[in-house]
Amino acid sequence: MIVDLPDTTTSKVSKELMSMRERGGVVALGRVLTLVVITRSGFEEEAIDAANEASREHPCRIIVLAEGSADGSTRLDGQIRVGGDAGASEVIVLRGYGELADESESLVSALLLPDAPIVAWWPHGVPDAAAQTSIGGIAHRRITDSANEEDPTAALFNIRRTYTAGDTDLAWTRLTNWRIQLAAVLDQVEGDQPVTAVTVEGASDSPSTVLLAAWLTLALDAPVTNVAGPAGTGLKRVRLTRSGGDIELHRPDQDVAELYQPDQPVQRISLPRRGLRDCLAEELRRLDPDEVFGEVITEGLARTNLRSVRTSDR
Structure with missing residues (x-):
């Protein structure tokens, strides 16, 4: 009505x-x-x-x-x-x-x-x-x-x-599933070889890419390189460089990501781009301040010295 x-x-x-x-x-x-x-x-x-x-x-x-x-x-x-x-x-x-x-x-x-x-x-x-x-x-x-x-x-x-x-x-909310997957991987390798460098690849117009880099800066205290791809393609790849071999989470399309780890078979993970409704619903679930976002936007963003390169320069 x-x-x-x-x-x-x-x-x-x-x-x-x-x-x-x-x-x-x-x-x-x-x-x-x-x-x-x-x-x-x-x-x-x-x-x-x-x-x-x-x-x-x-x-x-x-x-x-x-x-x-x-x-x-x-x-x-x-x-x-x-x-x-x-x-x-x-x-x-x-x-x-x-x-x-x-x-x-x-x-x-x-x-x-x-x-x-x-x-x-x-x-x-x-x-x-x-x-x-x-x-x-x-x-x-x-x-x-x-x-x-x-x-x-x-x-x-x-x-x-x-x-x-x-x-x-909402650029932060769109990262929820990426952060869950990366946190799970980092938990598995904690105490092993430390991460010495991070590469985050995403669209040139993706603020989520910047926020993910800021979050990883806080979590790992490692240098971050931002690889800027074509506009409108969203977040594509995160590579964690370690002495024992790189760990990479790569989403070649819009729905499924591939997780590469040393001496392990490739894992395919459902990782679709999140819609506006899902992101808004997630934010409405909590009415208290998001302290992690607060730390990332104020501290992580300030510490992140992104060196941007184009995919064509790689």
Whole structure:
């Protein structure tokens, strides 16, 4: 069920939501948080679809602040989606114009679930300082996505500069399965020959490659070389150089990786590129600060002196 509310107020939106429940018997029980999505024009539906899918695991109220225009008269257009159009959640879409065009806590305060955590998500457009924005200041967790920026690596260094506990980025979440596999390998060879060098190969536009290098810098205290491949191909390969032979985790395609270890047969491991829904759902599972990400973005990124080479130079 979708109801449009042109030229409205947040108070009217709240009343209409309650009225829709009474008229249609729509009930949303067990909602665990409020997810506030701050998105650019043209990307609203992609964000709503991902949030709806994630809400099936984490029932929540989704408030979408869609980009409006500062030009023209001041007004607020609203839309409510419940039932089959909203997954396991209630979706409220707000688009402000004029003085209401900017992201503001005042637009969402009357619609927040009482006594429930608040998560802010910027699927496009990493703010200069997420925790210092109007919405970020009231949120328990703040999720950005540097992969959607014009310069993803610069966006990561901006996050490092302004990092506040509770910040995270989906470029880090996309690494979860890579980190699990590499941690398992490192546990097996711990106490054996130490890793003396690390090579991380990934797309030239992949911030996940940079974060993985930063994580390995902290974990292994070894020099890291970044091999930049074609844009859009994601993370491809990690090679750990040791005196007894290299260990390599290589994903030649989008789904299956191959693990090479000295004197062992090649292992094929399911390692698909993660979708937006899965990454968002993972971040909604935890409402406490991600301390490992905090260390990687502040310490690991600062210590990582990446020497980049092109695949054609190898």
